[in-house]
Amino acid sequence: MKDKRILTLFLTIFIDLLGFGIIIPILPVVSKEMALQSGLHLDADVAVGLTMGVFSLMQFLFSPIWGSLSDKIGRRPIILGSILATAVGYLMLGISNTFIILFLARLLAGIGSANISAAQAYIADITPPQERAKRMGLIGAAFGLGFVFGPPIGGALFEAGGLMWVGFGTAALCLLNFIMAWFTLPESLTEKNTERRSIISSFTGLRRVWKEEILFKLFIINVIYLAAFSMMQVNASVLWSEHYHLTVKQVGYMFGFIGVCSAVVQGGLIGTIQRVVGLQRMMLFGCPIVAVGLSIIPLPSQKWFVMVQICAVICLAIGNGMLTPAINSLVSVNTPAHDQGKTLGLLQSTSSLARSVGPVVSGFLYSMGFMLPYISAGLLMMLNLLLAIMLVSRLRSRSNEIMSDDNTN
Numbered sequence: 001m002k003d004k005r006i007l008t009l010f011l012t013i014f015i016d017l018l019g020f021g022i023i024i025p026i027l028p029v030v031s032k033e034m035a036l037q038s039g040l041h042l043d044a045d046v047a048v049g050l051t052m053g054v055f056s057l058m059q060f061l062f063s064p065i066w067g068s069l070s071d072k073i074g075r076r077p078i079i080l081g082s083i084l085a086t087a088v089g090y091l092m093l094g095i096s097n098t099f100i101i102l103f104l105a106r107l108l109a110g111i112g113s114a115n116i117s118a119a120q121a122y123i124a125d126i127t128p129p130q131e132r133a134k135r136m137g138l139i140g141a142a143f144g145l146g147f148v149f150g151p152p153i154g155g156a157l158f159e160a161g162g163l164m165w166v167g168f169g170t171a172a173l174c175l176l177n178f179i180m181a182w183f184t185l186p187e188s189l190t191e192k193n194t195e196r197r198s199i200i201s202s203f204t205g206l207r208r209v210w211k212e213e214i215l216f217k218l219f220i221i222n223v224i225y226l227a228a229f230s231m232m233q234v235n236a237s238v239l240w241s242e243h244y245h246l247t248v249k250q251v252g253y254m255f256g257f258i259g260v261c262s263a264v265v266q267g268g269l270i271g272t273i274q275r276v277v278g279l280q281r282m283m284l285f286g287c288p289i290v291a292v293g294l295s296i297i298p299l300p301s302q303k304w305f306v307m308v309q310i311c312a313v314i315c316l317a318i319g320n321g322m323l324t325p326a327i328n329s330l331v332s333v334n335t336p337a338h339d340q341g342k343t344l345g346l347l348q349s350t351s352s353l354a355r356s357v358g359p360v361v362s363g364f365l366y367s368m369g370f371m372l373p374y375i376s377a378g379l380l381m382m383l384n385l386l387l388a389i390m391l392v393s394r395l396r397s398r399s400n401e402i403m404s405d406d407n408t409n
Contacts, residue, residue: 004184005126008177009119012083013142015177016113019090019170020055021150021259025251026158026166027051027106028237034099045238049363051103052234057356058110063349067117075122076187079115083181086112087174094167105167116348125188148259155252206346214334214398215343217391221283222327222347223354224384225290228377229320230358232294235366235373239298243370244305258313265321273322279333280392282326287385290319295378298371330395 028048035047042050070078089109096102157165209215233255240246240254274282293315300308328347335343365372 005186005188006123008181008184009079009122010142011177012079012181013116013119014146015170015173016086016115017143017146018150018153018173019086019109019113019146021147021255022154022157022166022170023093023106023150024233024255025151025155025237025248026163027102028234029241029248029251030163031099031102032238034096034102038099040099043363043367045235045367046360046363047099048238048366049234049359049361051099051106052230052359052363053356054103055106055110055113055356056230056352056354056359058107059114060349060352060356062111062114063117063352064346066115067121070118070121070189074187074189075118075125076185078118079122079185080178080181082112082115082118083174083178084112085109087171087178088112090167090171090174092167094164094171096163096167114352122185122188125190145263148256148263151252151255151259152249153252155247155249158252159247159249206350209343209346212334214391214394215331217387217394218327218331218334219347219350221384221387221391222331223350224380224387225287225323225327226351226354227358227361228294228380228384229290229316230355231362231365231373231377232297232316234359234362235370236297238366239370243298244302254309254313258316261313261317262320265317269318270321270325274325279326279329280395282322283330283388284385284392286319286322286326287381287388288319289315290323291378291381291385293319294374294381296374298374 028051031051032044032048035042035044040047066078066082086109089105089107089112092101092105092108096105154166157169209219236254237248237251240251241248246254277285293312296308296315297312331343331347361376362373365376
């Protein structure tokens with residue numbers, strides 16, 4: 001990465017995702033304890049879902065807003081401001097001693113971390129079209145690395161110094177990122193958009209997606225898949241600590257193992273799998289594999305815990321490795337060239353919405369029975385399989401129609 005600007009943008013996204021990964025093994029357990037102590041008339045398991053979900057909900061709401069504002073006032077102020085907001089959110093996390101402060105800390109961190117659209121726009125500003133895909137791929141790498149390193153770091157920090165070390169340590173990373181961005185990120189936007197647009201207009205692109213059958217089905221499949229997966233992310237920490245007596249540090253290693261397996265699959269195996277089975281079959285095979293991985297997590301006795309969890313992680317890694325690139329690629333293939341950025345941005349935004357809904361649903365289900373979030377997530381993925389079969393049938397039918405028209409002409 002010779003260009004310091006690209007390195008800074010990579011670090012910005014990496015720290016956002018690292019911060020998200022750091023709290024995964026910690027926040028469910030801590031928020032449940034604080035909810036029990038708060039005296040609020042709110043079920044503790046539901047409180048866990050709300051605390052985890054508000055972060056992604058803010059990303060859903062603010063990602064298109066930050067993107068639109070960056071068109072008006074420039075990329076630099078949005079990126080710098082969002083980094084500071086994230087830092088403040090983690091400082092609040094470090095001093096949290098009540099459920100309300102903890103909740104507000106996650107809300108603010110979610111607002112700040114919704115800067116991916118502005119970072120993508122900055123990359124587009126400074127990158128020629130022929131190199132853009134490669135540099136955009138760095139954002140995907142930052143996502144993966146944040147999830148690999150975040151949970152183990154979070155578990156270690158929490159055991160060493162509690163929530164204060166977790167919050168202050170992540171805030172320090174954000175502040176270092178802010179200093180680096182201040183000195184290495186000049187404004188990239190040469191012509192600002194002076195058109196007056198309301199905040200609601202940032203979401204109007206969804207109307208076009210709803211009207212196009214194939215894109216609509218792909219978006220729905222993506223939302224169900226991410227909601228189901230996030231149901232596991234939220235309650236696995238509580239499940240593993242309450243029913244299998246894992247420490248926070250051990251939970252962090254579990255999630256880190258998931259991240260490593262996913263990185264190995266997506267980085268080394270997916271290219272081969274795609275060549276052998278194709279994108280459509282990747283989507284079809286990925287749904288039931290993820291369903292199995294999610295469903296078996298709460299089933300084993302203490303004796304079989306390690307073996308079953310390894311099987312679950314491998315299933316999730318392979319299934320996620322198939323579904324994510326397949327959905328993204330099929331959305332891109334079925335989108336006109338002039339709408340690629342907007343449509344993929346909307347896919348990202350609705351992904352955040354799914355990650356906000358999943359934890360809330362999971363919290364309600366877990367309060368009724370610890371197995372329910374995982375069994376329900378598995379059933380959702382089987383529903384996704386039915387939708388995927390219908391979509392693939394439609395895609396093949398349309399392909400045959402196009403070939404028939406070509407032969408006629």
